[in-house]
Amino acid sequence: MIKTLNIILLLALIFIGCEDLFSDDTVYGCLDLNACNYSSSANTSDSDLCEYPDENFDCQGECIALIDPCGVCGGSGIDVDIDGLCDDIDPCIGNYQDDYSCKDIQVLFDFIRLNSSIDSIDVYDIGNNFGITDWNDGRLTYLSLADLDLDIVPESISLLDSLEILFLNNNNFTQLPNTLCDLPSTCDIFLQDNNLCSEYQTPEWSCINQFLPQDCQD
Numbered sequence: 001m002i003k004t005l006n007i008i009l010l011l012a013l014i015f016i017g018c019e020d021l022f023s024d025d026t027v028y029g030c031l032d033l034n035a036c037n038y039s040s041s042a043n044t045s046d047s048d049l050c051e052y053p054d055e056n057f058d059c060q061g062e063c064i065a066l067i068d069p070c071g072v073c074g075g076s077g078i079d080v081d082i083d084g085l086c087d088d089i090d091p092c093i094g095n096y097q098d099d100y101s102c103k104d105i106q107v108l109f110d111f112i113r114l115n116s117s118i119d120s121i122d123v124y125d126i127g128n129n130f131g132i133t134d135w136n137d138g139r140l141t142y143l144s145l146a147d148l149d150l151d152i153v154p155e156s157i158s159l160l161d162s163l164e165i166l167f168l169n170n171n172n173f174t175q176l177p178n179t180l181c182d183l184p185s186t187c188d189i190f191l192q193d194n195n196l197c198s199e200y201q202t203p204e205w206s207c208i209n210q211f212l213p214q215d216c217q218d
Contacts, residue, residue, distance in 0.1 A: 103159040104140040110154035117149040136162070146170050146190075158182035169193050169210070176200060181207035 029042025056074030063073035070077035127133030134142035
């Protein structure tokens with residue numbers, strides 16, 4: 001009887017020992033305290049699992065470096081005329097360039113930058129290779145950007161404070177910036193044949209001279 005119990009005990013010890021032998025308590029994880037996903041529950045390091053923030057940013061995506069005048073975190077850009085465009089991409093630096101007002105050029109540049117249908121066009125091609133413009137003493141007085149599949153009117157449109165006529169008809173606009181009505185009260189604005197709904201037929205949008213027809217489902 002005692003011999004039998006000893007055999008059972010021995011077998012139990014062997015079984016328990018084998019179970020410990022084949023058990024695996026390894027928990028892989030990132031053990032780098034500088035990583036965004038450091039794991040306090042891991043006991044074995046796997047550096048391939050570690051995730052790090054982009055340069056000049058913390059793990060929450062916040063900038064931790066100086067922001068340059070062009071609004072780039074950790075950048076070294078220069079914006080001489082403080083218009084929000086780095087000089088290396090700014091088509092017009094200062095007040096005037098080549099006898100054109102930089103305010104007006106910026107609006108044309110914003111149209112190009114925001115609309116994929118014309119984003120390969122040089123800003124100085126407007127009025128030459130596409131669109132129609134008329135300038136007087138360096139200021140834009142007439143602008144036609146009709147039939148160009150445009151989607152967005154830039155907020156900067158109000159900078160065209162010498163504009164007398166604006167044609168934006170037959171594009172794809174579904175909304176307009178409030179700054180549109182900050183154009184001179186004498187400016188005639190034509191926006192027919194877009195996708196603008198009746199909300200733009202209210203008194204606050206009375207600056208629009210020609211609105212209908214529109215292709216819009218209210």
